[in-house]
Amino acid sequence: MDTSHRPLVPISEGYERAPCGLLTTGIDGTILRVNDTFCRWTGFAAADLLDKRRIQDLLTMGGKVFHQTHWAPLLQMQRSVAEVKLEIRHRDGHKVPMLINAVRHIEDGAEYDDFACMLVMDRHKYEQELLLVRQQAQRALEEKTLAEEALRSADRRKDEFVATIAHELRNPLAPIQAAARLFGMQNFSDPQLAWSSRVLDRQSNQLARLVDDLLDISRVAEGKLEMKIEHVDLVGILRLASEAARGMMEAAGHTFLVDLPGRALFVEADPGRLTQIVGNLLTNATKYTPEGGTIKLSVRREEGNATIVVRDTGIGIASQDLASIFGIFAQLSSGQSRSQGGLGIGLSLVRALTERHGGRVDVTSEGMNKGSEFTVHLPLSPVQIDSRETTAMPASGVAGRLRVLIVDDSEDAALSLATLLDIDGHEARTASSGATALEVIPGFRPDVIVIDIGLPDMSGYDLARRAKESGAGSKTLLIALTGRSLMQDRQAAIEAGFQHFMTKPVDYETLLSVLI
Amino acid sequence: MSFLQRNNVHVSGAGDTTIVFAHGFGCDQNMWRLFVTDLSSRYRTVLFDLVGSGKSDLSLYDYDKYKTLQGYADDVLEIVAGCATSPVIYVGHSVSAMIGMLAAIRAPELFAANIMIGPSPSFMNDGSYIGGFDRSDIEDLLETLDNNYLGWSSNMAPAIMGAPDQPELAQELTNSFCRTDPDIARHFARVTFLADHRSDLVKVTTPTLIVQSNDDLLAPVAVGEFIHAAISGSTLATVDNVGHCPHLSAPGPCLEATEQFLQKLGL
Numbered sequence: 123m124d125t126s127h128r129p130l131v132p133i134s135e136g137y138e139r140a141p142c143g144l145l146t147t148g149i150d151g152t153i154l155r156v157n158d159t160f161c162r163w164t165g166f167a168a169a170d171l172l173d174k175r176r177i178q179d180l181l182t183m184g185g186k187v188f189h190q191t192h193w194a195p196l197l198q199m200q201r202s203v204a205e206v207k208l209e210i211r212h213r214d215g216h217k218v219p220m221l222i223n224a225v226r227h228i229e230d231g232a233e234y235d236d237f238a239c240m241l242v243m244d245r246h247k248y249e250q251e252l253l254l255v256r257q258q259a260q261r262a263l264e265e266k267t268l269a270e271e272a273l274r275s276a277d278r279r280k281d282e283f284v285a286t287i288a289h290e291l292r293n294p295l296a297p298i299q300a301a302a303r304l305f306g307m308q309n310f311s312d313p314q315l316a317w318s319s320r321v322l323d324r325q326s327n328q329l330a331r332l333v334d335d336l337l338d339i340s341r342v343a344e345g346k347l348e349m350k351i352e353h354v355d356l357v358g359i360l361r362l363a364s365e366a367a368r369g370m371m372e373a374a375g376h377t378f379l380v381d382l383p384g385r386a387l388f389v390e391a392d393p394g395r396l397t398q399i400v401g402n403l404l405t406n407a408t409k410y411t412p413e414g415g416t417i418k419l420s421v422r423r424e425e426g427n428a429t430i431v432v433r434d435t436g437i438g439i440a441s442q443d444l445a446s447i448f449g450i451f452a453q454l455s456s457g458q459s460r461s462q463g464g465l466g467i468g469l470s471l472v473r474a475l476t477e478r479h480g481g482r483v484d485v486t487s488e489g490m491n492k493g494s495e496f497t498v499h500l501p502l503s504p505v506q507i508d509s510r511e512t513t514a515m516p517a518s519g520v521a522g523r524l525r526v527l528i529v530d531d532s533e534d535a536a537l538s539l540a541t542l543l544d545i546d547g548h549e550a551r552t553a554s555s556g557a558t559a560l561e562v563i564p565g566f567r568p569d570v571i572v573i574d575i576g577l578p579d580m581s582g583y584d585l586a587r588r589a590k591e592s593g594a595g596s597k598t599l600l601i602a603l604t605g606r607s608l609m610q611d612r613q614a615a616i617e618a619g620f621q622h623f624m625t626k627p628v629d630y631e632t633l634l635s636v637l638i
Numbered sequence: 639m640s641f642l643q644r645n646n647v648h649v650s651g652a653g654d655t656t657i658v659f660a661h662g663f664g665c666d667q668n669m670w671r672l673f674v675t676d677l678s679s680r681y682r683t684v685l686f687d688l689v690g691s692g693k694s695d696l697s698l699y700d701y702d703k704y705k706t707l708q709g710y711a712d713d714v715l716e717i718v719a720g721c722a723t724s725p726v727i728y729v730g731h732s733v734s735a736m737i738g739m740l741a742a743i744r745a746p747e748l749f750a751a752n753i754m755i756g757p758s759p760s761f762m763n764d765g766s767y768i769g770g771f772d773r774s775d776i777e778d779l780l781e782t783l784d785n786n787y788l789g790w791s792s793n794m795a796p797a798i799m800g801a802p803d804q805p806e807l808a809q810e811l812t813n814s815f816c817r818t819d820p821d822i823a824r825h826f827a828r829v830t831f832l833a834d835h836r837s838d839l840v841k842v843t844t845p846t847l848i849v850q851s852n853d854d855l856l857a858p859v860a861v862g863e864f865i866h867a868a869i870s871g872s873t874l875a876t877v878d879n880v881g882h883c884p885h886l887s888a889p890g891p892c893l894e895a896t897e898q899f900l901q902k903l904g905l
Contacts (some may be wrong), residue, residue, distance in 0.1 A: 149887070150880040178855075183771070186780030188786070189829075190856050190882040191664030191732075192816050198886040199668060207785045219785075246785075253784050 125621070143239035144252065149226065151176030161595070163220075163241060165213030180210045193224075197235060201226040207242065209251075219246035288337035289605055290388075295330050296627025300538030303630060304327045309546060320515060325424065327377040330627065338398075342474040349478055353503060354393045355386040356428050357421060364419055375413040381420035386426045388503040390561040395475045396500075402468045403432040403496050410494070411436030423502070427481075428462040430498040439487040439494050447485055448473040475502070497522040499546045524637060526550040527568035529585065530603065531578050535626070539572070542630055548637075556580035560592055569596060570637060575611065575618075583618035590619060601636065603628060641716045645688055646693040647685040649721055651678035655750070655862060655905055656722040658684040661712065662732030662756070662882075663830045665816045666692025673885045676893055681773050684721045687780035690822040699822050703841065707733065707833050711740035718748045719868040728895070731885060732856065733830045739836065744843040749844045751903055753896055756857040756882050757865055758849060760834040767836070770858050776831045798837070808861060839868035846872040847899040849892055873899055 130136070137144060142583045143160030147153050153171045161168050164180065185208040196203045202225045207219035220239040227234055247444050305319040341347040364380045371378035389396075393551050400419070407417045415435040423430050439447060448469050475484045481500040487493065527541050530536040531554050540550035551566055553559035556579045559571070571589060575582035601622040602615040615623045641647065648667065651657075657677060659670045667685040674683055687694040688710055703709040712736055718726050729752055730738035735754035742749040761769045761776075813858070846869050848860030866874040875895035879888040 140723075180780070182778050183775040184780070185781035186855055187775070187779045190854075191662070192786075194881050195665050195669060196816050196887055198883065199671065206812045208782065209785075249785065589746050 130588040143150065143220065143237075144238070145177060145237040147177050147235045147237070149233045149235060151178050153177060153236075160239060163212075163218055163239075164210055168307070170213070178407075182209050182211060193622035197224055197226055201439040201583070203575060207246070211240070219243060221245070236406050238475050271533040275445050281340055283334060285344060288333055288340055291329075291333045292337070292605065292626055295326065295333060297532070297538045298535035299326045299330060299627060300542055300630065304538065304541055305543070320607060333465050335402075335471055339474070342471070347474070347478065349395060351390050352392055352393055352397070352503065353388055356386070356389045356391070356396065356430075356500065357387050358428065359393055359396045360400060360419065360421055363397050363404065366397075367401065367404040367408070370408055371417060371553075374408050374411070374415075376411060377410060377416040379416065379552070381418065383421065383423075386506075387421065387423060389428060389500050390478070390503045391479050391500065395479070397499060399430070399475050400430065402472045403430075403498070404484045405435065406468055406496075407432055407494070408436040410434065424499070426502055427499045428502050430500070431495060433493065433495045435493045437487065437491040438490050439488075439491055443485065445486060458497055470497070472526050524569045525566060525635075526547045526558060526570040526572065527553060527562060528572045529553045529556065529577065530572070530574040531555065531576075532574070535574075535628075539628060539630070539633075546634070556582075556588075559585060563589055563592055570599045570601065572603060572625075572633075573603045575602055575615070583614055586615075586620055597638075601633070641720060644689060644695045644698050645713060647684060647686045647717060647721065649682065649684050651681055651683040653679075653681040653860050655724070655727060656682040656684055657692050657727040657729060658686075658718060658738075660686070660715070660719070660728070660730040660734035660738060661688065661691065662730075663826060668692070668885065669759075669883070670729075672889045673729075675895065677896075680803070681727070682722070684717065684726075686717055687739075688826075690826050691818055696819055696822065699819070701726060705829060707737050707829065707835065708740055710737045711736075711744065714738060714741040715745055715748065720743075722748075727751045727753065727900065729753040729755065730757070732758070732831070732882065736833065736835050739842060739844075740838065740845075742840060743841045744791075745816050746843050750905055751900065751901065752842070752844045753847045753849065755849045755892065756851060756854055758857045759836045759839055759865060759868075761831045762834065766861055767864070768781065768858065770856065770861070771831065776826070777827070779831065780787070780824055780827060783820070783827060792834045795891075836864075836868070838849070839865060840870075842869045845899075845903055847895065848857075848872060849884060849895055850874060850876045851881065851884045851888075852876055853880045854882050856882040862890060875899070 127287065138158040140157060140159055143163055144155075144157040145153055145156040145160060152173060154173070154176055156168055158168075165475060176184050176334065179580070191393050193203055193206055202223075204223045205220065206222050206224075208222060209219050211220050215221075219242050219247065221242045223238045224242075225236050226320070227236065258420050269472055282528075302319070303324040308319070310316040310319060313509065360382055361380075364378070364382075368378060381434040404419065405418070411417060411434045417435075418433045420431045422431075473483050476498050479500055480497060483499070486495045486496045486497075494591050524543075526548050527539070528536045528539050528550060530539075530552070533552070533554060536552035536554070543550040553561060553562050556577045559573075562568075562570075571586075573585055573589075580588075582602055582604075586602070589598070589600070599622070600618075600620045601624060602611075602618075602620040603626055604611050604615075605626050612623050641733075646667070651674075654813070659667065659674060661667050661669045666687045670685055674685070677683060690696065690699040700709070702799060703712075711776050714728075718741065725748055727739040728742065730736070730752070732755070735752075735757035738749075738752050739754070739757075741751055750824050761771045762769065763769050763772055792874060797901065848862050848865050850857065850859060852859060862874060862876070875898075877888050877891040877895065879891070881887055885892045
């Protein structure tokens, strides 16, 4: 059908029925011309609008403010505005969302604004939806942030609590262990007493190990774990650790196989922490292997790593537990683990310590009652020779019968230590404050002074300095005791003239080794 | 001087006396284009954007600092102290009239005159005080802002048309004028329209001119009279203008009132 010659309706009619609302206003907004479409959409007759209303009068209150703060200045400065979305008040009161374009122009010296308005019902609903979703997302994000912060804060408080608990438990443990040791030295004729003494000794030592683990795990959590990295022979350390574990293995009736190479494997590591890693794995194996099992410790060289393997014939690990076994407080879901005791932190400590050495720990098990195999991979040192300098240690050791002054405000701790020293043939005295110690020193002339850093009347560092001034000779061995084991404490102790630094509770054997 | 970038400060013009211009809610310093031209031959002019508007550093929009107009007033004090060596003439539109007033109350020695264009100490109706708005109106405004900022949000293409018959309006202007981060705009709208500084008016010691439109939805004539009555020694100049931006739509009468006022002060 040829439509090219059919005449179109006059322009004015096209204006009236255009598929958009059209208006012309003066620059104060007074409506001077409006088309039928706009009138139909807004419910007004043209006569209601022309010269009677300004376009801003048709807006909602928010729209009127927006018109003043945004639209009018834009139109003034740019002489055109596009895609402003406003709601026009229908004559009957309801709001009609419209998208509006406007252009300002000059006609015969007078300025006018032309408007084109489109209905945007669906788009408006869609945008409302978008806004709602955006607000919901915002709220969800805020809630998530708050929840995360609360979790982190709870986690921090938990770490602090664990650290506090561990510190607080350590203090009474020292005198308990010392007292247990004293009992152990007696020849009880009553077998019940002898048995009680052994229980006391064994259990207090076990308690001390648990507290140490707890303290270490809290240090890991708080990022305060200290490492004293040295160039050390891993094979030597494993040999010592296996010797230390042999008693425990035999007591449990296990066969303990140790397969170590004849030559050294050097790693850059903290020897104490390596011992702890292996010790924990061996203890773990002993604990979870029924009596009469076989436990094997071996090490082999694998490319750039030393691979330590601890294998047992124990209760094994269900496959669903393998992934979480190294998590803190993780224990087996089987429910068997509880009966074995423990805090469930030994393996998580093994992992943390191994990772601090740049290593990795794995576990495999073929399932329940099929044994487990723990593997620790440690990077080998690039230097595979013994590069340690054998520096002459300062002559700290003093031999024979020693006069030892123990300065500690915890009387139980001081007295029990003094009693142990007395039994071993030394002469020990105690002082519960710095002032008392300073009174005792000139007459007693101690060879060794053991000083608790946290004294009630002065710091242990001050006491050390003043002790030297008040007659303690240059040969006097000064040993610092502290509840914490922080690097700055060590540094302060060295600066104050201490030759040794020990954390509480004092391990009596270690103390003896320093004295001799 | 961090405030130079923070507030997108522009200094120009020549003269011994400095005029600082502060735009109102909605737009930015470009609002002053028509008004400043006449004054810049005799005065040093300082234009800036409130933080959160125009080309200010949006990253410095601190929701806590700018939860009251005093936060903006503190910025004004930094700008005035940093840009002028003698007391300044401050010209503030709408909410910025109050911001300038708060700044001058805090440090009157820095201000020689305060010219308030379309000021309102409180937009909210309160008993016999007719600010012009109720709380629901403000909620309605926030909704309108939301409706528009969907299209105007900063990561969408500029929605404002260029102005082919106004070549002096650079492209950058058409892109940024009246646009800002939607969340900031919401916050600023709330702070602006819920602020109430009626009780501060009596503390003013700076010579003050109130330029009042005879038909202004946001600042009705009664509000201008209220301010005039409260600020002792103030001058009220009513100009024949429809709308809240007489410096744009009636720059002539506004300038005339301003110059008369400054002349009387010998500025």
